[in-house]
Amino acid sequence: MQMGRAQSPKIHPWLAQAPGEFVRLIDRGNVQVKVDDERIRLAGKSALTLFQFVADFDSKFKYEWIDAKPKNGVWKARIIAWMDQPKIRLEHTICIPSTYNPTEPWKSKLIQHEFDHVAISTDPRLVKIIKRVLQRRRTWVAQFEQPTLPSENEVRDQIRQEIGLDIKNCERMVQAQYDRLDKESSDGLSTIGNRFDFFFELYSVSGLERCQFEYVDEVRAMLTDKRLDIPTKKEVEQHYLFLSL
Numbered sequence: 001m002q003m004g005r006a007q008s009p010k011i012h013p014w015l016a017q018a019p020g021e022f023v024r025l026i027d028r029g030n031v032q033v034k035v036d037d038e039r040i041r042l043a044g045k046s047a048l049t050l051f052q053f054v055a056d057f058d059s060k061f062k063y064e065w066i067d068a069k070p071k072n073g074v075w076k077a078r079i080i081a082w083m084d085q086p087k088i089r090l091e092h093t094i095c096i097p098s099t100y101n102p103t104e105p106w107k108s109k110l111i112q113h114e115f116d117h118v119a120i121s122t123d124p125r126l127v128k129i130i131k132r133v134l135q136r137r138r139t140w141v142a143q144f145e146q147p148t149l150p151s152e153n154e155v156r157d158q159i160r161q162e163i164g165l166d167i168k169n170c171e172r173m174v175q176a177q178y179d180r181l182d183k184e185s186s187d188g189l190s191t192i193g194n195r196f197d198f199f200f201e202l203y204s205v206s207g208l209e210r211c212q213f214e215y216v217d218e219v220r221a222m223l224t225d226k227r228l229d230i231p232t233k234k235e236v237e238q239h240y241l242f243l244s245l
């Protein structure tokens with residue numbers, strides 16, 4: 001990952017001078033910085049952090065056709081799909097305005113605020129939440145509108161689409177957390193009162209319910225049962241400590 005960034009011709013010079021704790025977030029989130037006045041203007045912000053989650057997985061599935069022939073041109077299949085360990089890659093782009101050129105960017109409020117966003121989407125609890133969502137066994141009835149019996153590859157495409165929707169739902173939840181950060185900090189202009197409590201709550205059961213996360217029930221036990229493999233409060237706190245350096 002690091003090599004990819006280092007070899008990129010578009011790498012922003014600031015990234016090479018980032019202090020230690022920022023480097024950790026840059027690596028973890030595959031962060032790029034680029035000038036993009038248009039996106040910032042459209043978002044109505046002073047700068048902007050964009051993110052996406054890329055999942056690499058091998059799904060296993062079983063399916064059966066509900067009827068031997070299509071009805072009204074539609075084939076229906078009952079699909080059961082599951083997967084082992086998916087790999088999740090986090091990608092971020094921080095968009096800055098062309099007019100912004102501070103002498104010490106890593107000490108600027110604007111960049112620090114954008115890294116609060118990056119910290120939210122690289123929170124050690126989040127990858128576990130996404131994996132848990134993706135790894136659940138799912139059953140649904142898929143429809144295919146076509147004259148001939150769909151092939152196994154076409155069934156596989158449906159499964160990919162279904163999993164793609166899960167990833168989109170996870171991204172929507174994280175965007176809601178980003179919006180909450182912007183609201184609480186007035187887009188980074190004001191300091192959040194109790195910084196750690198604020199960030200810790202984001203991926204608690206109540207934080208996920210607040211964003212109407214569709215899969216709260218799938219992750220509830222994981223977030224509340226200390227015997228399960230979820231980062232401790234201390235680990236989460238350390239993740240958000242970078243601004244005190």
Ligand SMILES: [Zn+2]
Nearest residue numbers: 113182187188
């Ligand atoms: Zn913001």
